[in-house]
Amino acid sequence: MAKVIDFCRRNLAWVLLILICIVFSFTSNNFFTVTNILNILNQNAYIIICTYGIALIMMSGGLDMAVGYQMSICGVVCAMMIINGVPIVIAGIFTIVMSVAFGALGTLLEQLLSLPRIFVSIGLSTVYQGVAYVITNSKTISGLPDSFKIIGQGTFLHPSLTWATIVMVICGLLMSFVMDRTYFGRYVFALGGNESAARLAGINVRRMKYAIGCIAGLFCGAGALILTSRVGAAAASTAAGTEITILTGVLVGGVSVRGGDGKIANCIAGVLIMGLLANGMQLAGLNTYYQYIAKGAIMLLVMWFDAFQIKRRALAANKRKEENVGGGMRG
DSSP: OHHHHHHHHHTHHHHHHHHHHHHHHHHOTTTTSHHHHHHHHHHHHHHHHHHHHHHHHHHTTOOOOOHHHHHHHHHHHHHHHHHTTOOHHHHHHHHHHHHHHHHHHHHHHHHHHTOOHHHHHHHHHHHHHHHHHHHHTTOOBOOOOHHHHHHHHOEESEEEEEHHHHHHHHHHHHHHHHHHHSHHHHHHHHHHHOHHHHHHTTOOHHHHHHHHHHHHHHHHHHHHHHHHHHHTOBOTTTTTTHHHHHHHHHHHTTOOTTOSOOOHHHHHHHHHHHHHHHHHHHHTTOOHHHHHHHHHHHHHHHHHHHHHHHHHHHHHHHHHHHHHHHHHHHO
């Protein structure tokens, strides 16, 4: 029994995902179908791809809230370039490079201003929002060619299986391997566990933070391309609010706000929980406002649970320290 409880605690996101699937399968006959499940994956592919980067930042002890408007401005720039005759490949590459530069900019400001990443990202998010509205003049950019829409709408083997979902799976497998099997992954967890100890251990903390920021920017740019091509248009507010879904999904996936641990697979499950809730509640006839309530409640719950876990571990550590001190004195 203890092993079952331990397994459920370590894989809480997947357990919740299965339970939600079971519940919604009784509320709607259309929920548990291949087409609907693939549609959920397609709708959340760009979010999950962005999650890989944000999870990396959170595992290293940071928190980035700029991803929503960073995606928006990347999508807007890409759409404007394509509408003005720039080849799709060039526009796509420029968009991803620009997003990588944004990731590096966040790290640079974090270093220069000696501020936590979350405060830098909030400021940058507002800047990105303003720039996006200025360059679009608050208008939606539409009329993108079908050749560009293939990125987010093109299918493979099954009419509901998109290339975006395939890219999401491949990137997820790659990131899981990197975090579980390479020194880079160990260094990321070391930063989140104790940055000072990581520096004393010989890890180049500054270089690692830039690498993490650039990788997060890479995934954000890829997500922006997929979202823009899937929607077939771009606007300054297209991806606004995405950061809340990602943050909640990563927290549900077991990544602590303090960093130092976590698994990519569990983060994927956490984001899918948000997607399943939206889809299941919609099929059950509940409007968007109830979805906001559910997501907000889940976010508060997982943050409380994370704080509870941190407090419990601290108490256990203090207890062990007292026992060791007491044993030493008796010796």
